[in-house]
Amino acid sequence: MQRFINDPDLVVEDTVKGFVKAHSDIVRLAENPRVVVARDAPVAGKVGVVTGGGSGHEPAFIGYTGKNMLDAVAVGELFSSPTAKSFHDAVREADGGKGVVILYGNYAGDNMNVKMATKLAAKSGIEVATVVANDDVCSAPPEEREKRRGVAGEIFMWKIGGAKAAEGASLEDVRATAQKAIDNCRSIGVGLGPCTLPAVGHPNFQIEPGTMEVGIGHHGEPGVRIEKLKTAAETARDMVKIVLDDHDLPAGTEVAVLVSGLGATPLNELYILNDTIESEISARGLKVYKTWIGNYFTSLEMVGATLTVMALDDELKTLLDVETRCTIIL
Amino acid sequence: MQTFDNASSGAIVLAMADRIVENRAYLSEIDGKIGDGDHGVNMAKGFGMAADRLKGKDASLAESLDTLGTVLMTEIGGSMGPLYGVMFTEFAETIETVDKIDAPTFSKMLHAGLSGIQSIGSAKVGDKTLLDTFVPATEAFDKATEEGKSFAEALVALVSAAEAGRDSTIDLVAKIGRASRLGERSLGVLDAGATSCAIILKELADGARANIA
Numbered sequence: 441m442q443r444f445i446n447d448p449d450l451v452v453e454d455t456v457k458g459f460v461k462a463h464s465d466i467v468r469l470a471e472n473p474r475v476v477v478a479r480d481a482p483v484a485g486k487v488g489v490v491t492g493g494g495s496g497h498e499p500a501f502i503g504y505t506g507k508n509m510l511d512a513v514a515v516g517e518l519f520s521s522p523t524a525k526s527f528h529d530a531v532r533e534a535d536g537g538k539g540v541v542i543l544y545g546n547y548a549g550d551n552m553n554v555k556m557a558t559k560l561a562a563k564s565g566i567e568v569a570t571v572v573a574n575d576d577v578c579s580a581p582p583e584e585r586e587k588r589r590g591v592a593g594e595i596f597m598w599k600i601g602g603a604k605a606a607e608g609a610s611l612e613d614v615r616a617t618a619q620k621a622i623d624n625c626r627s628i629g630v631g632l633g634p635c636t637l638p639a640v641g642h643p644n645f646q647i648e649p650g651t652m653e654v655g656i657g658h659h660g661e662p663g664v665r666i667e668k669l670k671t672a673a674e675t676a677r678d679m680v681k682i683v684l685d686d687h688d689l690p691a692g693t694e695v696a697v698l699v700s701g702l703g704a705t706p707l708n709e710l711y712i713l714n715d716t717i718e719s720e721i722s723a724r725g726l727k728v729y730k731t732w733i734g735n736y737f738t739s740l741e742m743v744g745a746t747l748t749v750m751a752l753d754d755e756l757k758t759l760l761d762v763e764t765r766c767t768i769i770l
Numbered sequence: 771m772q773t774f775d776n777a778s779s780g781a782i783v784l785a786m787a788d789r790i791v792e793n794r795a796y797l798s799e800i801d802g803k804i805g806d807g808d809h810g811v812n813m814a815k816g817f818g819m820a821a822d823r824l825k826g827k828d829a830s831l832a833e834s835l836d837t838l839g840t841v842l843m844t845e846i847g848g849s850m851g852p853l854y855g856v857m858f859t860e861f862a863e864t865i866e867t868v869d870k871i872d873a874p875t876f877s878k879m880l881h882a883g884l885s886g887i888q889s890i891g892s893a894k895v896g897d898k899t900l901l902d903t904f905v906p907a908t909e910a911f912d913k914a915t916e917e918g919k920s921f922a923e924a925l926v927a928l929v930s931a932a933e934a935g936r937d938s939t940i941d942l943v944a945k946i947g948r949a950s951r952l953g954e955r956s957l958g959v960l961d962a963g964a965t966s967c968a969i970i971l972k973e974l975a976d977g978a979r980a981n982i983a
Contacts, residue, residue, distance in 0.1 A: 517808070517812065520812065520848035521847050523844055523846060523851055524843060524844070524847075525845070548946060549847065549848045549851075552890045552891060553847060553852055555890055556843075640808065644806060662952055662955065
């Protein structure tokens, strides 16, 4: 394992320190060093927008802190949920007097810690609403959608929720719109190589050379099948098929597309995938309104990529076009 | 009736922290087979931090459990932070005004911890979690006292049921948490939470038994 780290137990601390130094024009650190806050937060009279999650997914989650996006982010250990206290502190930092929405992913730890943070917030007089992202198609069958994990679709949920809050919408309207955004998202991951938690020192799952794992999760959760490594075009066709077969969209629907690397896949390969992804989506009679390609939601140094497709309506298109000022261009 | 002293039993928590820290690598290793491989790291971090705060303080068992629960809940995160955090906090609340802990109080404490866990998690017995250790251990303790066994004997029954419960997770398919995504592939491996829970309950029960006067 050759990595740029100091102490394996201080990876998160060191990451956040470097991040805040680089982006002090956009973010600041809260009193709790596990909470990153947008420079302009809290905005009086605006619904606060909060997320949080385990580290190791950079630029998620901290990179999406900023104007018209997330007001505050709770930071967890690598691949491990932030504490209830950090979620609660993030809520307090984001509270502009109109309530706070926590937009997070469906993982056991996050569910528990958000639940406890919501109780703590109620005690401190802050109304909290939540939306749980469950866009990862392969993590559970359609009839058990509530069990699905949240992955890169969370970025669209934050973007839409953040823009809606910036319009001055009520807590309930922000919640409902963020919920609509994630309901309209479907994602799939394909893994070509594993990742290693520095404190553990060896990969905690394997992907044999010459194979790929279709439907892999953001922490190496096993996918639906392991198969021989295919060409980018064949892989992209599978990804589009899995995502769109799960989502019955009428012809003519406009969609937003996000292709994210998992950490160790070169950007050029994401463009190669997108060449076929775009053609396949168009061949199904859908229209790509906007595409984002890059390392938007990673899993340490995993080799692989995720595809997220969000179906759009007029409201979502308008909100998607609202400019944001965070460390990631969206 | 057998009892043990709350005020002079704080060291049980320090001994528990020592066992968890000693098992750091082992817990991470079994967790790594079906989970992230960070269970030992996070547990050792939380228990170690709590021990540092308690050392030299001569705290009661209730105070020590409260310190441990608070550290886990506020500083560890993940799934284990809130689950064990709630458990220890509930333990502490049940005994905070009790000077001499007897078997009925000990049972009340176990049940309070269990309900705390169940109020935030959604696992059931058989899902391959710490509940597979905790629930049978609590049942065995209650059964022993109902049968008229002494507090000390009931604590022995608790430990063996906890260890049997831990071992039962080898043959279970994970139904919850990260390992659940593995389905059948989670068979044949101990659950890390069930294993750490057995260590915790053993230290608590053995410590109580040693202090029974």
